[in-house]
Amino acid sequence: xxxxxxxxxxxxxxxxxxxxxxxxxxxxxxxxxxxxxxxxxxxxxxxxxxxxxxxxxxxxxxxxxxxxxxxxxxxxxxxxxxxxxxxxxxxxxxxxxxxxxxxxxxxxxxxxxxxxxxxxxxxxxxxxxxxxxxxxxxxxxxxxxxxxxxxxxxxxxxxxxxxxxxxxxxxxxxxxxxxxxxxxxxxxxxx
Amino acid sequence: xxxxxxxxxxxxxxxxxxxxxxxxxxxxxxxxxxxxxxxxxxxxxxxxxxxxxxxxxxxxxxxxxxxxxxxxxxxxxxxxxxxxxxxxxxxxxxxxxxxxxxxxxxxxxxxxxxxxxxxxxxxxxxxxxxxxxxxxxxxxxxx
Numbered sequence: 001x002x003x004x005x006x007x008x009x010x011x012x013x014x015x016x017x018x019x020x021x022x023x024x025x026x027x028x029x030x031x032x033x034x035x036x037x038x039x040x041x042x043x044x045x046x047x048x049x050x051x052x053x054x055x056x057x058x059x060x061x062x063x064x065x066x067x068x069x070x071x072x073x074x075x076x077x078x079x080x081x082x083x084x085x086x087x088x089x090x091x092x093x094x095x096x097x098x099x100x101x102x103x104x105x106x107x108x109x110x111x112x113x114x115x116x117x118x119x120x121x122x123x124x125x126x127x128x129x130x131x132x133x134x135x136x137x138x139x140x141x142x143x144x145x146x147x148x149x150x151x152x153x154x155x156x157x158x159x160x161x162x163x164x165x166x167x168x169x170x171x172x173x174x175x176x177x178x179x180x181x182x183x184x185x186x187x188x189x190x191x
Numbered sequence: 192x193x194x195x196x197x198x199x200x201x202x203x204x205x206x207x208x209x210x211x212x213x214x215x216x217x218x219x220x221x222x223x224x225x226x227x228x229x230x231x232x233x234x235x236x237x238x239x240x241x242x243x244x245x246x247x248x249x250x251x252x253x254x255x256x257x258x259x260x261x262x263x264x265x266x267x268x269x270x271x272x273x274x275x276x277x278x279x280x281x282x283x284x285x286x287x288x289x290x291x292x293x294x295x296x297x298x299x300x301x302x303x304x305x306x307x308x309x310x311x312x313x314x315x316x317x318x319x320x321x322x323x324x325x326x327x328x329x330x331x332x333x334x
Binding site for chain 1: 234256258262263
């Protein structure tokens with residue numbers, strides 16, 4: 001069984017950004033931006049605000065359920081994102097949709113990432129060598145004892161389900177918000 | 192002290208679900224509790240006897256939030272160690288308790304249930320869940 005891998009060059013990051021921005025269409029009547037024909041408006045949001053969802057939730061609920069809730073939101077975002085990318089692609093290309101994730105995310109400013117999909121074990125490894133945008137926001141806010149990228153954990157799991165159809169959770173095993181060198185995620189089967 | 196795991200460790204759901212399925216069925220068979228969900232502290236369902244997975248997912252998420260908030264309140268308001276959270280409503284009760292630092296057991300009982308028995312039943316299940324997770328934790332820490 002093959003192992004698929006996607007890593008981006010600087011040129012590909014730039015191309016991804018141009019493709020991402022090029023597909024945004026401003027609606028003059030509403031002031032919304034629509035992306036690639038999607039009905040949902042797209043907003044630019046500072047990455048620390050995404051991090052603060054986790055922070056605010058964990059200050060009341062404690063970390064584990066806050067992580068679970070952020071992951072749930074990320075999961076839906078990742079699943080829908082994979083389905084958007086899948087449109088117009090032929091059958092048998094699911095792994096290509098999975099491997100498109102780093103390009104889409106780098107284009108959207110979430111950070112440069114590399115992804116490896118092992119078809120045999122149906123497992124995914126995903127790494128942001130310089131940290132995810134949310135991980136970097138967490139590092140700037142001050143060191144923390146738990147991983148900061150719960151939204152990304154959910155996003156990666158949702159994208160994996162929406163592309164290659166695997167029921168997994170992504171566990172962040174290293175986070176720049178905790179003082180790590182990178183943000184790393186490994187899949188674990190759920191079903 | 193009972194508190195949710197602050198380290199971010201997460202027991203694999205498949206392991207925990209296999210380990211507690213028999214105990215969950217036995218607890219549900221008692222007739223004292225209508226529905227039970229065993230969930231990881233982050234709200235991921237480990238096992239349940241609810242009619243649909245969506246209901247189990249909702250109860251698990253709510254239980255995780257209830258227990259997490261109760262633990263924070265017990266600690267920050269200097270009320271000592273969290274033991275159990277019980278909700279009493281006009282048509283029934285919901286009881287949530289920690290099953291060690293990584294899991295939660297929640298039960299839904301009707302309004303006529305004997306809550307002392309419900310509490311003992313859920314505590315027994317919670318202890319079994321904790322033991323099962325301890326076995327995984329011991330193995331995981333050794334590797």
